Amino acid sequence: MQAKRILLIIGGGIAAYKSLELIRLIAKAGGSTTPVLTGAAREFVTPLSAAALSGNRVHEALFDLTDEAEMGHIELSRAADLVVVAPATADLMARMAQGRADDLASTLLLATDTPILIAPAMNLRMWLHPATQRNLAVLRGDGVAVVGPNEGDMACGEHGPGRMAEPAEILAAIEARLADPARPPHLVLPGEAVPGPLAGKRVLVTSGPTHEPIDPVRYIANRSSGAQGTAVAAALRDLGAEVRFVTGPADTPPPEGVTVIPVESAAEMLAAVEKALPVDAAVFAAAVADWRVASASSSKIKKDGGGPPALALAENPDILKTVSHLADGRRPSLVVGFAAETDDVVTLATAKRLRKGCDWIVANDVRPETGIMGGAENAVTLITADGAETWPRAPKAEVARRLAARIAAAFAPAMEADR
Known part of the structure; x- marks a missing residue:
């Protein structure tokens, strides 16, 4: 632009x-x-x-x-x-x-x-x-x-x-x-089939929270609704991409026209992501729980008057970092992570991009007063190797369309060379 x-x-x-x-x-x-x-x-x-x-x-x-x-x-x-x-x-x-x-x-x-x-x-x-x-x-x-x-x-x-x-x-x-001036964007009436700028590209999108079991009826989770990841998957689909959608137990139903792979825990999500590879791009919008109970109980934990149980926690696998550091041609050409922060959003997200090894980070401020986590709107900063670009607050569908357009723009030179 x-x-x-x-x-x-x-x-x-x-x-x-x-x-x-x-x-x-x-x-x-x-x-x-x-x-x-x-x-x-x-x-x-x-x-x-x-x-x-x-x-x-x-x-x-x-x-x-x-x-x-x-x-x-x-x-x-x-x-x-x-x-x-x-x-x-x-x-x-x-x-x-x-x-x-x-x-x-x-x-x-x-x-x-x-x-x-x-x-x-x-x-x-x-x-x-x-x-x-x-x-x-x-x-x-x-x-x-x-x-x-x-x-x-x-x-x-x-x-x-x-x-x-x-x-x-x-x-x-x-x-x-x-x-991609030669092709109009795939924003068309239902039933029409117009190739979009991402036609022929496979994109993986993760979405929603993960549920880490404590016992058969309780789990560790977060407030993610899955709305942003779902919107991203739909926007990429609308630009012609083949979308593989790995989703945790989200409140928002998955979009039509994508391959849906439901999971529960972070370990299941990592396994599903690895199975979905290879892809051309991967967008990790899921709010994966950082921790899980090291040894979940097979039976419901009861109150017995002896005080709360001691829950030993273990660190979950880092899906974004794992995929960002894949070798042997398995790493997607473009890896996009999300960073939900409550303090020093741009500084922490910039450091996260370098630490994880991904290409872009979409950072947002999820303090309760913003209403973003679980809400209908988002206000994000796109962080790349070139710096930070803050976008105006908008409905999550609009944020998704803009991100999808940027992904299409990133692939445009290579796709033109292939023609």
């Missing part, structure tokens, strides 16, 4: 306000945005706000004499690394599918040879209408990538598909599209 140029066409819908946040996220990721507003978009956001956030001039009129003396609409359409339409209204999608060129936005879209990504947003009836679905099929056939729409509450009061994808989701799709 560093130094990449995005031409952002903002359509006229209530979701246009989200595009301002998208501009901010692109800048934070190291890219630059040139905004284009349709006439209807001005009813929802102002050119001044888009210009202030992007640091660039906002373009609106097709017949700008200064620009058109130099064929400005041609230059605008081809100077970018990616054209993004967000929100892509039903009208904008129709004009794109028809090849219209009656305003600046549609002319830019027709004149460009740059990859295009759209984020549809409209009333659910408009989205489900056969005309919109025909237009969507045409655009997909033309190589246009699509992110969203999501299902949820609409500004009109209805509920269903049609909400524009959240800015963090769109950013993840942008990163995936830039990583």
Whole structure:
């Protein structure tokens, strides 16, 4: 994303306000945005706000004499690394599918040879209408990538598909599209089969807590729900990867379309991970218990008035470190660990990456007041050999999509060389 140029066409819908946040996220990721507003978009956001956030001039009129003396609409359409339409209204999608060129936005879209990504947003009836679905099929056939729409509450009061994808989701799709411009991200309607940038890659994901038995009815565990690991597996699947999903007894059900390998304890998880190898990448999102009872009782331990039993603890196997140090070609090309910390998050996670020998660490602050462990959102810092990159707090599905896009970007050069 560093130094990449995005031409952002903002359509006229209530979701246009989200595009301002998208501009901010692109800048934070190291890219630059040139905004284009349709006439209807001005009813929802102002050119001044888009210009202030992007640091660039906002373009609106097709017949700008200064620009058109130099064929400005041609230059605008081809100077970018990616054209993004967000929100892509039903009208904008129709004009794109028809090849219209009656305003600046549609002319830019027709004149460009740059990859295009759209984020549809409209009333659910408009989205489900056969005309919109025909237009969507045409655009997909033309190589246009699509992110969203999501299902949820609409500004009109209805509920269903049609909400524009959240800015963090769109950013993840942008990163995936830039990583592999020849292939659109696999964010499609149910039943469609579009190869994603991770097609042909096998990825292992661990998730959930482990339960370390004390006796037949009690165990040592933690508060992990498995939601983040499940979201990561789904996001990698959506980018075309073959996912092997090793999960402890999580609250969150496993995603469809992946190979599910259920386990209970850390020892079982290690055995399942080793059996699932070889893979191209491994993401260790499971919250594995550090300790187990050295000798679990085969019968329920009873209170007998003599005080609590003495439980001798033994250290569990270090799954992340074990896989990171595999030899003989068994180590995945990319090993990603997770670090749940309550103090000095980045410092401790950076040290953990070096100690474990993995390539990346996804670190998060799990103090109770953050609500992250067991919650619906996450706020993470991605730590690599190049440093630490803090991402904005977002739903765990969005964090997963962004991580999956980064994994796809890491494999993009090698996959291009194989073609």
